[in-house]
Amino acid sequence: MSMDWTQHLIVLPVLLPLLCAALLIPVDERRHRLKFSINMASVAALLAIAIALIIRADGADGPQVYLVANWAAPFGITLLVDRLSAMMLLLTGILAGAALIYAAQRWSRIGVHFHSLFQFLLMGINGAFLTHDLFNLFVFFEVMLAASYGLVLHGYNAGRIRAGLEFIAVNLAASLVFLIGLALIYGASGTLNLSDLAQRVAHLGEIDLVLLKAGMAALAIAFLVKGAMWPLGFWLPTTYAAASPPVAAMLVLTTKMGVYAVLRVWTLVFSEAAGEASGFGYELLLYGGMVTIAFGAAGMLATDTAGRMAGYAAIISSGTLLAAIGYGNAQLVTAALYYLVASTIAVGTFMLLIELIERIRSPGAAVLALTVEAFAIEETPEEPIGVGIPAALAFLGLAFTGCALIITGLPPLAGFIGKFSLIHSLLGSGEAESIAGVAWVLIALLVFSGFAAIIALLRFGVRTFWAMGRVMPPRLQLTEAAPVGALLLIALVLTVSAGPAFEYLGRASEELHQTGRYVEAVLSAPTVPSPAYGREAM
Amino acid sequence: MELVIALSIGILFGSGIWLLLRPRTFQVIMGLMLMSYAVNLFIFVMGRLRVDSPPLTLGSGPPDPAAFADPLPQALVLTALVIGFATTALFLVVMIGSRGLTGTDHVDGEEPPR
Numbered sequence: 001m002s003m004d005w006t007q008h009l010i011v012l013p014v015l016l017p018l019l020c021a022a023l024l025i026p027v028d029e030r031r032h033r034l035k036f037s038i039n040m041a042s043v044a045a046l047l048a049i050a051i052a053l054i055i056r057a058d059g060a061d062g063p064q065v066y067l068v069a070n071w072a073a074p075f076g077i078t079l080l081v082d083r084l085s086a087m088m089l090l091l092t093g094i095l096a097g098a099a100l101i102y103a104a105q106r107w108s109r110i111g112v113h114f115h116s117l118f119q120f121l122l123m124g125i126n127g128a129f130l131t132h133d134l135f136n137l138f139v140f141f142e143v144m145l146a147a148s149y150g151l152v153l154h155g156y157n158a159g160r161i162r163a164g165l166e167f168i169a170v171n172l173a174a175s176l177v178f179l180i181g182l183a184l185i186y187g188a189s190g191t192l193n194l195s196d197l198a199q200r201v202a203h204l205g206e207i208d209l210v211l212l213k214a215g216m217a218a219l220a221i222a223f224l225v226k227g228a229m230w231p232l233g234f235w236l237p238t239t240y241a242a243a244s245p246p247v248a249a250m251l252v253l254t255t256k257m258g259v260y261a262v263l264r265v266w267t268l269v270f271s272e273a274a275g276e277a278s279g280f281g282y283e284l285l286l287y288g289g290m291v292t293i294a295f296g297a298a299g300m301l302a303t304d305t306a307g308r309m310a311g312y313a314a315i316i317s318s319g320t321l322l323a324a325i326g327y328g329n330a331q332l333v334t335a336a337l338y339y340l341v342a343s344t345i346a347v348g349t350f351m352l353l354i355e356l357i358e359r360i361r362s363p364g365a366a367v368l369a370l371t372v373e374a375f376a377i378e379e380t381p382e383e384p385i386g387v388g389i390p391a392a393l394a395f396l397g398l399a400f401t402g403c404a405l406i407i408t409g410l411p412p413l414a415g416f417i418g419k420f421s422l423i424h425s426l427l428g429s430g431e432a433e434s435i436a437g438v439a440w441v442l443i444a445l446l447v448f449s450g451f452a453a454i455i456a457l458l459r460f461g462v463r464t465f466w467a468m469g470r471v472m473p474p475r476l477q478l479t480e481a482a483p484v485g486a487l488l489l490i491a492l493v494l495t496v497s498a499g500p501a502f503e504y505l506g507r508a509s510e511e512l513h514q515t516g517r518y519v520e521a522v523l524s525a526p527t528v529p530s531p532a533y534g535r536e537a538m
Numbered sequence: 539m540e541l542v543i544a545l546s547i548g549i550l551f552g553s554g555i556w557l558l559l560r561p562r563t564f565q566v567i568m569g570l571m572l573m574s575y576a577v578n579l580f581i582f583v584m585g586r587l588r589v590d591s592p593p594l595t596l597g598s599g600p601p602d603p604a605a606f607a608d609p610l611p612q613a614l615v616l617t618a619l620v621i622g623f624a625t626t627a628l629f630l631v632v633m634i635g636s637r638g639l640t641g642t643d644h645v646d647g648e649e650p651p652r
Contacts (some may be wrong), residue, residue, distance in 0.1 A: 176573050176577045186611065
């Protein structure tokens with residue numbers, strides 16, 4: 001049986017950024033355009049691959065499996081594409097493209113190796129979305145984190161160093177907890193392949209099951225530090241506010257990575273097929289998520305810096321997702337996935353927008369003054385050359401309104417549809433009289449957090465756009481305005497085509513909850529016969 | 539043997555946590571290193587404690603699984619070691635940068651008021 005070449009598409013989202021990053025390292029720092037072109041070409045290719053994978057995953061019957069190095073599961077590393085991971089790849093590609101174009105004129109030039117680190121970050125994120133092996137997940141998490149450490153520090157100044165120190169220390173400690181979890185899981189079950197684990201968990205002895213649960217709990221701590229569940233997410237607002245805008249936009253994605261990992265591992269390992277262990281930890285996710293929403297909302301009200309506000313918006317969105325996952329209902333997961341896409345795009349756009357808005361307050365290159373002390377560049381970057389866009393103030397106002405509408409969940413944009421369907425699924429999950437009390441609390445929190453976000457963003461908007469007195473319209477470059485506009489346009493498309501999007505996400509959520517199909521697909525994936533011996537495929 | 543290993547992992551990890559919570563960056567990095575030693579030992583032990591059983595041998599005849607130690611945790615430890623080494627080195631650089639820019643080795647970047 002010869003393998004269809006399109007099968008290899010599955011490994012490309014990992015290989016391509018790796019190769020591009022390696023290629024970019026020796027290129028001279030002064031050749032901005034060349035570096036940017038290589039990076040952009042890679043991101044564009046990743047976008048195309050993500051779309052191809054979505055089509056492939058949606059058209060195929062069940063998850064697609066790729067055996068790396070041709071070792072049969074569960075012995076080798078398995079990559080797996082289903083509708084959910086394909087969608088996350090696309091989201092990564094979209095956000096990466098926008099952040100990269102935004103960074104082209106200015107931010108990529110204030111330090112060294114921005115483009116290589118960016119590609120390594122993409123490799124880590126993509127790999128973590130694709131892998132089906134827990135230890136491999138750890139490795140990709142580390143790749144992603146190592147790149148994000150570098151990127152947070154990019155444009156080295158005192159604020160970034162301080163935030164970076166905290167960010168790195170917290171995440172290093174979390175990685176150690178991740179390893180403890182892995183070791184316990186392996187010690188208890190003898191496997192690290194997710195499908196194999198899902199299959200074995202029902203047959204574990206009593207003591208092994210306790211060990212496995214302890215290991216999974218340790219794993220969850222590591223995921224939730226990234227996913228910023230209260231009280232593990234305290235590092236997030238400071239780091240987001242300190243990082244440069246394109247990097248902060250990418251960090252939004254790494255936060256969603258933690259949530260994705262929880263969703264992936266928990267739906268697979270603690271599904272209904274898991275016997276005694278079924279449903280382990282869901283309650284904690286639900287309540288933890290709800291506390292996180294409250295924490296994020298309170299933080300949003302308490303802060304007046306836009307960067308921290310965006311960080312708290314990301315925390316609210318994480319909390320909402322975790323609570324929805326913890327509720328343990330396939331229909332709710334569909335709505336949560338839609339909310340995930342919408343809120344990621346909105347918060348990412350907001351991250352990019354903040355710096356442009358700040359220019360109203362402090363015209364000129366105040367931002368650059370902070371980064372002149374950068375230690376590794378020969379010259380200060382020249383004033384960006386490019387096409388300025390007219391009506392900058394109107395653009396900024398409109399873009400801000402768009403972001404705010406999605407983040408708060410007001411009609412008519414995608415945020416409203418996401419929140420509405422979350423509430424609808426919560427209400428519609430049972431008979432009218434049997435809706436659990438906790439669902440009501442969650443609905444109240446969803447509405448309350450939206451309300452808090454409205455107050456905070458309105459205050460910020462009024463202070464910036466109305467109460468500033470006479471403002472000089474800031475100079476915006478086309479490469480800075482275009483990605484913001486494009487992201488908002490995508491959000492608009494997501495709103496208009498909510499029907500097809502929900503159908504796709506519904507299939508994704510349904511697929512996610514059919515654990516048996518993953519086990520079957522992974523463990524029966526055929527290896528390619530060796531050409532030297534011409535043996536039959538196993 | 540189990541007791542000795544368990545105690546040493548516990549003491550290493552405990553000291554690591556204590557150091558991690560100290561205010562000086564040097565103490566923090568020492569803490570992280572001690573914790574990573576403890577974690578690596580822990581992974582290694584998860585392959586079960588066995589004496590005189592190599593992870594792999596090239597003998598003749600069919601191999602007897604009972605004579606071998608589990609090689610997988612040992613491979614995992616190797617990977618974790620390398621990654622831990624790299625991230626610790628990176629943290630060290632950031633630490634030095636922080637010391638240079640802020641003029642203090644306090645984790646908050648400023649001396650607490652006395």
